Amino acid sequence: MRPKDETKREAILQSAMVLINTYGLAHTSISKIAKEAGVSPATIYIYFANKEDLLTTLYVEVRREMAGAILDSIDESLEVVDAFRLLWENLLAYYLAYPDHFVFAEQFHNAPIVDSVDPAEVDTHFEPYVRLIERGQTQGQLKNIPANLINAFVFYPLTELAKHHVKEGTPMEDDELEAAFDCAWDAIRA
Amino acid sequence: MRPKDETKREAILQSAMVLINTYGLAHTSISKIAKEAGVSPATIYIYFANKEDLLTTLYVEVRREMAGAILDSIDESLEVVDAFRLLWENLLAYYLAYPDHFVFAEQFHNAPIVDSVDPAEVDTHFEPYVRLIERGQTQGQLKNIPANLINAFVFYPLTELAKHHVKEGTPMEDDELEAAFDCAWDAIRA
Amino acid sequence: MRPKDETKREAILQSAMVLINTYGLAHTSISKIAKEAGVSPATIYIYFANKEDLLTTLYVEVRREMAGAILDSIDESLEVVDAFRLLWENLLAYYLAYPDHFVFAEQFHNAPIVDSVDPAEVDTHFEPYVRLIERGQTQGQLKNIPANLINAFVFYPLTELAKHHVKEGTPMEDDELEAAFDCAWDAIRA
Amino acid sequence: MRPKDETKREAILQSAMVLINTYGLAHTSISKIAKEAGVSPATIYIYFANKEDLLTTLYVEVRREMAGAILDSIDESLEVVDAFRLLWENLLAYYLAYPDHFVFAEQFHNAPIVDSVDPAEVDTHFEPYVRLIERGQTQGQLKNIPANLINAFVFYPLTELAKHHVKEGTPMEDDELEAAFDCAWDAIRA
DNA sequence: GATGAATGAGCGTTCATTCAT
DNA sequence: AATGAATGAACGCTCATTCAT
Incomplete structure (x- = not known):
């Protein structure tokens, strides 16, 4: 099934980028990205297979x-x-x-x-x-x-x-x- | 008392570098560095104040x-x-x-x-x-x-x-x- | 989503009290409380901000x-x-x-x-x-x-x-x- | 053998008491007591068998x-x-x-x-x-x-x-x- | 007697991920 | 599709104690 909310996907990617730039790859966790993007950690796994997939996609x-x-x-x-x-x-x-x-x-x-x-x-x-x-x-x-x-x-x-x-x-x-x-x-x- | 073992310090720094180069800053933990260097995790804190100190010193x-x-x-x-x-x-x-x-x-x-x-x-x-x-x-x-x-x-x-x-x-x-x-x-x- | 399990919260508080009474504040760790309560250590942090919060709440x-x-x-x-x-x-x-x-x-x-x-x-x-x-x-x-x-x-x-x-x-x-x-x-x- | 320096023993006991009163039994470690008393952690074990002995003696x-x-x-x-x-x-x-x-x-x-x-x-x-x-x-x-x-x-x-x-x-x-x-x-x- | 070095075990906490709704 | 609950594993770090000098 195709994800519904494209803005959510963008928010996740954008939040990941901002956090990584600010705190580094080592200190950027899925739950922090989720909080920054205003979604649940679980939601991230609807759009990306796992953390590596999210990062490489970005x-x-x-x-x-x-x-x-x-x-x-x-x-x-x-x-x-x-x-x-x-x-x-x-x-x-x-x-x-x-x-x-x-x-x-x-x-x-x-x-x-x-x-x-x-x-x-x-x-x-x-x-x-x-x-x-x-x-x-x-x-x-x-x-x-x-x-x-x-x-x-x-x-x-x-x-x-x-x-x-x-x-x-x-x-x-x-x-x-x-x-x-x-x-x-x-x-x-x- | 035992004098500080300079080779231990070097082993820690070297191990950190190798692991970071291989797996990245994000996946290099104190305990992995310790294992690679052949020392206890606690020993690292004799030579460096904390993880950041170790990395910046390196x-x-x-x-x-x-x-x-x-x-x-x-x-x-x-x-x-x-x-x-x-x-x-x-x-x-x-x-x-x-x-x-x-x-x-x-x-x-x-x-x-x-x-x-x-x-x-x-x-x-x-x-x-x-x-x-x-x-x-x-x-x-x-x-x-x-x-x-x-x-x-x-x-x-x-x-x-x-x-x-x-x-x-x-x-x-x-x-x-x-x-x-x-x-x-x-x-x-x- | 799953609703918060109130019995879990109670089990955590009760376990903390029993362990503290038996072994003292100094020897009662989060992981022991978790084991006694039958939950994961991480679960405790869903119900309480940190150890101090757990203890003072209790x-x-x-x-x-x-x-x-x-x-x-x-x-x-x-x-x-x-x-x-x-x-x-x-x-x-x-x-x-x-x-x-x-x-x-x-x-x-x-x-x-x-x-x-x-x-x-x-x-x-x-x-x-x-x-x-x-x-x-x-x-x-x-x-x-x-x-x-x-x-x-x-x-x-x-x-x-x-x-x-x-x-x-x-x-x-x-x-x-x-x-x-x-x-x-x-x-x-x- | 009888310990030499009675003031050292007193300093250890006094430091332990002060730290315990200030931070609690749970947050008072041997190494903190040693630092406060101006001695090495190892020295404490010359005067006391272990931590419990130190505390009960006190x-x-x-x-x-x-x-x-x-x-x-x-x-x-x-x-x-x-x-x-x-x-x-x-x-x-x-x-x-x-x-x-x-x-x-x-x-x-x-x-x-x-x-x-x-x-x-x-x-x-x-x-x-x-x-x-x-x-x-x-x-x-x-x-x-x-x-x-x-x-x-x-x-x-x-x-x-x-x-x-x-x-x-x-x-x-x-x-x-x-x-x-x-x-x-x-x-x-x- | 006294020390700082050294350690394995354990600390409080957060992790990436999955579950149940 | 989306969520907060839930978790075992791992995190950085400190512990009580012992070692070597």
């Missing part, structure tokens, strides 16, 4: 949303550098709108539990990004290096910057964003 | 060791680019020798518990690195951008690469290292 | 029951001496029926934990007794002394006698009861 | 001191009523000087652990008191009732009054003492 959905927000406006007609630039700005806009998503994704990504997520489930959504890199390399605009290296100089530095500003509660200034993009682009351009 | 010590291994051979007589290059190689050597340290530090760094560590306790040990950046900027070899930006393009990408290879169990090839350094240097050089 | 309920049993039949139409005599007999009957209550109340009353009970919660139920003393003093049948002094010569001696007989397992003979009442009345009468 | 010594302070000045040349009056004043003086002793003795006396004390060890010291009662009864000044009844109207009421004033931190006024003695004497005199 991670996959967050990653999917992030990928969509960042990549949806990227298309093959754009110059590679402009595509990267757009991607960069999308990422920034997203982090401003949903800082929680970044913080959660980073925590989860660095915990062993991430291994219980099928990488394909996440990777699929980043497919346009992979194609962008391939195009940049074929066209000679990007260094001819493994994709994960490109990754390491595009996503992680910005993610790190974003996290830093979220934590400090300070906004990211335009010129810092500009400088950061220059660094990233210098790092990977041919 | 983090600070790991960071200190990392800083030492990476920075000790850096001195002011080196050209800036050579200093960065040396630092890069030190980092790689360290990660090959102590991959656990990287994995643990990343997990801890991305969990909320990191906020209970006094940043100064960690930052002090990276002071030589900060001075290196300043020198590079005064001498015009580095971009004139905030230190945390430089950071974001030097440490995090390599850390990320290192983590990736640790997880996959694959070695990092010389040419990948070379390519990665080129990216990093291109990112930050003036 | 004390207040015991005191309330004692007050009811002793004072309910006292009314203002009785002569003061007859009222005291009736109270005396009620007390005796109650101690014969529920010796555990006396023993527990005394142990609790003499332990520092009693300070965490709001005195008002207990005192309210002894209000008729306070009024009886006031009446006896206004009518000139009782000595004009503070209420706690009257108390000290009415309740505590009998309580002590009752405890003594409970402990020894001997019954209180009619003539001892008679003699005891005479002492008490001689102590407080004008 | 109780017996407190009772002995109380008996001595109260009864030493009583001798057979005194009129019975004067003897009771003197005893009364001694008791008051003692409670003013050592309120802790009263509070501890009452707590211990009402806990099941008291059963592990040989009553004879305590009763011996109250022998003069028992003889006083016998004399009073033979001479016809006291009611002809069991000794424990006399007890119940002499010691417990005053003890209760004393405890009350200790807890409230208020002094006992002369006239209250006077009134209390009158009550007690009226209770037991022939």
